[in-house]
Amino acid sequence: MIATVKGKLADMTVNLLAPLVMNGLNHTGRQVILDKPEYSIRHQLFPDGLPNEAVKGGT
Helix, strand or coil: CCEECCCCHHHCEECCCCCEEEECCCCEEEECCCCCCCCCCCEECCCCCCCHHHHCCCC
């Protein structure tokens, strides 16, 4: 999954509508465009804010 971070980490988004699918065995990849209206190209990864671990600087 590729994430886009512009500004605060809590505002990070991912593209769920057209994700990149990678094959680690033969080092190839494709972008798959899904026909799912419930997915977005800018889906917020943390809609409820960062988990407590990330806020405290944990891993």
